[in-house]
Amino acid sequence: MRGLPQLPREVSPDGREIWDWAAKLSDAVHRADRARNLRADIAGIQGRCGSCAKWMTKACHLERNVNGYSRGPSANDPKCGGFAMKAGSADLLEKWRSELAALATPLNDGEGLS
Numbered sequence: 001m002r003g004l005p006q007l008p009r010e011v012s013p014d015g016r017e018i019w020d021w022a023a024k025l026s027d028a029v030h031r032a033d034r035a036r037n038l039r040a041d042i043a044g045i046q047g048r049c050g051s052c053a054k055w056m057t058k059a060c061h062l063e064r065n066v067n068g069y070s071r072g073p074s075a076n077d078p079k080c081g082g083f084a085m086k087a088g089s090a091d092l093l094e095k096w097r098s099e100l101a102a103l104a105t106p107l108n109d110g111e112g113l114s
Helices: 016-048 087-103
Strands: none
Touching: 016 087
């Protein structure tokens, strides 16, 4: 994993350099985990029926009643050609993208996530 801090070359008798390194390592691992989760969330919200403004309405062809039986709910179905992202999902997508961009910026000592 890129962006991990290097072990200190010299350590004082009290070992504070090791503790500083461990704190930086913990931060880098947490940032990488959050970035991975955000990428998965972004991919999911862009490609799933539940993010569509037509979902759970009569306008959604996946929710229609066929021969007396309902086909839905279709929240986890892949999006169709009539997909139109609802406003709340678009706002959430933008929030996640900006958070992901912030996570990719360099840390204090020049490290960043990719």
